[in-house]
Amino acid sequence: MNLYQLTIYQLQKMLRSGEVTSVEVTKAIYKRINEIEKDIHAYISLTNEMALEQAEEADKRIKKRGDTLPLLGIPLAIKDVICIKGVKTTCGSKILSNFIPPYDATVIKRLRANGAIFLGKTNMDEFAMGSSTETSYFGITQNPWGLEHVPGGSSGGSAAALAADECIGALGSDTGGSIRQPASYCGVVGMKPTYGRVSRFGLVAFASSLDQIGPMTKDVTDTAILMNVISGKDPLDSTSLDVNLPDFTTALRNDVKGLRIGIPMEYFVEGVDHEVECSVREGIRLLERLGASSHEVSLPHTDYAISTYYILASAEASSNLARYDGVKYGYRTDDSKDIMYMYKMTREEGFGAEVKRRIMLGTYVLSSGYYDAYYLKAQKVRTLIKKDFDKVFKECDVLIVPNAPTPPFKIGEKIDNPLQMYLSDIFTIPANLGGIPAISIPCGFSKDGLPVGMQIMGRHLDEETIIRTAYTFEQNTDYHLQKPKNLSCKDLGEI
Ligand code: GLN
Helix, strand or coil: CEHHHCCHHHHHHHHHHCCCCHHHHHHHHHHHHHHHHHHHCCEEEECHHHHHHHHHHHHHHHHHHCCCCCCCCCEEEEECCECECCECCCCCCHHHCCCCCCCCCHHHHHHHHCCCEEEEEECCCHHHCCCCCCCCCCCCCCECCECCECCCCCCHHHHHHHHCCCCCEEEEEECCCCCHHHHHHHCCEEEECCCCCECCCCECCCCCCCCEEEEEECCHHHHHHHHHHHECCCCCCCCCCCCCCCCHHHHCCCCCCCCEEEEEHHHCCCCCCHHHHHHHHHHHHHHHHCCCEEEEECCCCHHHHHHHHHHHHHHHHHHHHHHCCCCCCCCCCCCCCCHHHHHHHHHHHHCCHHHHHHHHHHHHHHCCCCCHHHHHHHHHHHHHHHHHHHHHHHHCCEEEEECCCCCCCECCCCCCCHHHHHHCCCCCHHHHHHCCCEEEEEEEECCCCCEEEEEEEECCCCHHHHHHHHHHHHHCCCHHHCCCCCCCCCCCCEC
């Protein structure tokens, strides 16, 4: 075992007992990054100097005062859509390639207050629009399990960094699957919390009624630890919920006796890869052997989820991205003969093709004459999708489904076919539309050795049951312990 392979929980114990220092671990991770980043490209920028200063500070606190903050001295990777004061936050876009936020996102403030260290900012699809991390202005990220495959997206950098042991834990953001889908493609754990559980202040907005920040980790225990730190009401985000905060680590129980699992028939249909379906069904059978029961349920409006999402998310994006005009933030064209022309050329040069596609689609569905037919109708269908969930959660405690219809696809395979790309989110989007929490955990491998993920969805604000189910599954399997074999793995910082 190398230092960079540790989980948050393992490292927490070793730091407290004095077995290792935060500086040693942080250095070991940067060495690891140096060695394999040329193959993976998980990061857009690294913050070595800041991280080592934070690590030194953490070591002093541990030594002097025996501090036991949950993340004291733990190095994390942050998706480049979340603002860290004084650190470039690009959102994977040319238009923000020089943007340095003058403030911390609320989640960053909370991580800081709990002692975390920031290693750098991870790669992502431009403005979180994509499912493969191929639309980043800063180049593609490769899947550590198969370098010719995508890591998923849009939080592909965070997922790849975890799988390649280039960080101990990470944050991602999920608007339509961007935490869960890359987590499943890279064989790690990723959770989208209930909408409103985590503050969005300082998260660069894509589609504000859907966006949520969430943990991406090497196991379920670490997800619970990060959830404890990042959750909670924030006066700076009026959509954050003022509700009781459980201690999510108390849900880490190896026990699913009496748990009722719903299996929505609309998620096991033609087009779902056979190996994916088998792994997920095998996972459900394991939980049954451990005391859960399962029955088939129906979410009849699932078929409309993709079209509903692409209308609503694009409409919100077209409005949110109106602020990038070359005046207030980031990139400005050199070609500015008058102000209108300057706006136009800045956006023309600053945004990539996928972002432009979304802005045009969003502007179209909001325009007069089309608003009622598209945007308003989509809002109504969103309510129907939410009602489907309300109904099934009366008769079951969790829903278990595949995360994505196929194992990771090849780089370049879908980039020229937006519809195919959008279809890879078919199973993750409904949870965003319904505002409910969902997790992806590793549940198998394809015959080519690529990871397969199982998605567990739960009731509004019931992350605990999801965590308990996921933890029980993890305790009785070893998928989460496997590591990509093709990566060079010299002995660095050996324990
Ligand atoms: N892949 C989806 C999209 O392109 C979801 C992205 C996300 O969750 N940020 O919109």
